[in-house]
Amino acid sequence: MNETAEPTARARVLFVDDEPRVLTTMRMLFRNRYELHFSESGAKALDFLRSTPVDVIVSDQRMPGMTGIELLRAARELNPDAMRILLTGYSDLNAIIGSINEGEIFRFVNKPWSNEDLTQTVARAVTAARASADATRAGDTTPTSLGAEPGILVVDDDPRVPAQIQSILGDAIRVLSATSMDDAVSTLERERIGVVVSDTRVQDQAVIGLISTLKQHHPELVSVILTERADAGTAIDLINQGQIYRFITKPLHESQCKITVSSALRQHQRLSQAPQLLQRYEVVAAPEPAPASTTGRLMDRIRSLRSVVKRLM
Known part of the structure; x- marks a missing residue:
């Protein structure tokens, strides 16, 4: 399920898609950039996340058994600092609204995607995830009163x-x-x-x-x-x-x-x-x-x- 190199130095990115060819493409596109992990279903991805935190999750939306939105919603509970990216090749307003309200998506990426856009999006997500994790460790994420309410x-x-x-x-x-x-x-x-x-x-x-x-x-x-x-x-x-x-x-x-x-x-x-x-x-x-x-x-x-x-x- 994974391909590991310099795990202490590299960000962990989990790709989830039921199409093996898509995962193969992701492996080739991101090789040597991150510690890569792959799953062909939402259920397997959640099993992995229960034991291994990641920095970024990139999931397809339309998958059998569990949609990408359902996965990212559950992943948010397991791994709140991870950035969540949804790959979508069709227009479903209810699903999109659900993902915003419940999954807090960092980006939607339309399929077919541009390799350059996708690599830049994942890189930005990694940077944001690391900053978020640092803030959480520093205990800076609990809001306190700022005086008069805005x-x-x-x-x-x-x-x-x-x-x-x-x-x-x-x-x-x-x-x-x-x-x-x-x-x-x-x-x-x-x-x-x-x-x-x-x-x-x-x-x-x-x-x-x-x-x-x-x-x-x-x-x-x-x-x-x-x-x-x-x-x-x-x-x-x-x-x-x-x-x-x-x-x-x-x-x-x-x-x-x-x-x-x-x-x-x-x-x-x-x-x-x-x-x-x-x-x-x-x-x-x-x-x-x-x-x-x-x-x-x-x-x-x-x-x-x-x-x-x-x-x-």
Whole structure:
């Protein structure tokens, strides 16, 4: 099941796929880079993880007996510091949302993949896993109070949504609202925000650019996406380019909303206090808008938020 070289120096990477030819390709592609381990099923992979921690798990989604998402969900419990990468060759929105909410996927990689992209993705995942493990050993990952709680920014062109979320969360948490991306950036410029809760489109504009730029330049901010009709491609872009924390489905369910947003606030505190963990949430750079465009000007304002965020903390 494994191929080992310099185990104390090299990162351990586990590849899981029911197709032997894919595992053979992975062996050839990553030979001499890492300590490689292979499994042809999710069940066998979990058996291996019960005794051997790894840095990165790369799993196919469509496998008999146990899907990749089911595997990565269970692997998260066994090996929480490991970075999780999902190979997917088909579009299944429910599966993708499940993997974000339950498996915390670092990247989706479409099949067939580019060898260069895959090797770079695994290398980034290894770096993030090592940083995360160092933070865990140092005891820096348990959030503590930072004083006044940061606010929740709800970005939605339906003005009823922020009021509904405020009602669900109660008065102890500040909920601010924005009905456009310009309003959202203005709020971020003047308020201390820890979590952005946003629909996938606001005023008929996709929010992926906003979410991606926020994560690139202010990785301690945590994003939660509201959705009732997102497509698989949008969901994949939101995780690869924005490292969104969770999806919440519309219409809002009270318990799901409360649990998710409260968890997102704790995640913001955790990332603010343990900067080593930020590498776990590194994003793929989104295409740059034209500097003179409205979107380009908004992105420039987001990039300049750093001094404002520090002053408000």
